Amino acid sequence: MDYIVFDLEWNQCPNGKDKENKHLPFEIIEIGAVKLNENRETSQRFHRVIKPVVYEQMHFRTQEIIRIDKESLNQGVSFPSALRDFLEWCGPDACFCTWGAMDLTELQRNMKFYGQLELLEGPVRFFDVQKLFSISYEDGKSRKSLEYATDYLEIPKGEDFHRALADAFYTSEILKRISVDCMWANFSLDTYQNPKKKSEEIHIVYEKYEKYVSREFRTKEDAMKDREVVSTRCFLCGKSAKKKIRWFSMNTKNHFCLAVCPEHGYLKGKIRMKKTDDGMTYVVKTLKLTDEDEAKMIREKRELLRRKRKVKRHQGK
Template identity: 25%
Template sequence: MYSAKIRGYINEIIEIGAVMLDERFCQVSTFSVLVKSSIGRRLQNHVREMTNISHKDLANGTPFPEAAAQFRNWIGEREHVMLSWGDGDLRVLLANTRYHISSQALNYIQNYVDLQDYFGHRMHTSRAQQIGLAAAGELLGFNVADYTLHRALDDSLFAAECFKAIFEPEDFVSFIHVCDSAYLAELEYKPRIISDIHSPLVDPRQLYYICRNCGRPARRMTEWRFASRGFQAEFLCAACSVHVKALVSFKKMYSSVDIKRSAREIPPDEEAPCVAEQSQ
């Protein structure tokens, strides 16, 4: 939903649901609240169908600051680790908290684990795959049809079942993030592609192309220019007579710069045509 207040889009939370387990995975209590929408007036149809939440439900919902306070009280002072399937939920909770209250107001969460990430580690599914909760349940042999998913509390109960099935105390510890302001800042950080080649974040020594055929540095034939998410230049390997368009992209992450490279061979018939000067 677009918000004039922040001049940007915000994913409004419409429901908070959670289950609390003790150290032995016994259910202590559950939490569920519908949040009154303050920005967006309409629920998207697919959300309405998936969740069965109506506009009326939301109109009667609890305003976010109050819902967040209830959630905070429910968690209380006890030592805890919060889990969610993918860190998107925590990111959205942070954005909503910042929008309605202040970003510091999320300080009631002590520790956090991205259960999707932990699942990927335990089940050896690839990180890039970002498997959904229902698919994860199927992989664990649960009959997903027995569970009503897509409502916050149901999802959390199901996620808890999945967590129980894969939990291993030794390797779980390394997935725990202390949910301090540095972690939240990192979570909130939006990586960006650097488009200015003179930026101090661009290491000029990284602007090269190594010939894929012979492994030798190729000669740059054109200036670097920024296009489609990175710096592009044409290279020629004299030894192999291979002409390529190489791309080097620099992505500013929270505490590092990611460098990615790709290259495309330019077939001889695609060589830049000589542009004839127009006669006056």
């Protein structure tokens, strides 16, 4: 087994979001990767510059950050060619590692655009090194920049940031400073290739919480009618946890609830509504052990919502 620590750089529509290709908002222009063996020792590196074909002109912000010249891009290879080289280089038993969760999603979106998505089976389990750094060295909730983490761990900086191979190198060095136990206890799941039917739904139990990824539904309302979606079983003992605060929503994407397990105490529920490229809806639900302070915050959040709705009703009269 090898760890593939990779980074992508991408361009976007230089003429604004309203003129972008909706099937490819971010076009990958560079892939950089570092391969670590099972002992997390560096063994190989990979680098490709990709010639853009959807957004041939660089967005001004991309140009400012990446600092790659037009000539280098014009000499780049096609994305399908770079992708095949990359996956062949990765090998069949690769574990992907990235700084944050976006790179793996955008890689698959670009693959889908070029009809190559079948080359990578999903949903994809991976290691989010940004999250692992936060768990290992901070509060587990913060998400700091790659340069911040590099400086924090006093890793020598020999290359500029925001080039794919350099960022992959720094990410790999940070990964080496995170325990293997922490990595495997806190792996991530990319759901760009989401479950389509009931038999494909996903339940993952971590140390302090459970994650559930549902099948597809036509609408958010259909999803919230599903028994499994709204259930609150304790992930430690499997018993039904009684809802103290039923599912409520502060916006169109997130729903919250508070439940109590007679053996393990408070459980905080969160449902995130996700949209597929085809306009379908699926749910990512987490049930997490929590305490009285956080339970109080959920109660206050629900009460705030009630007051807002009451004001709206009075304004409508």
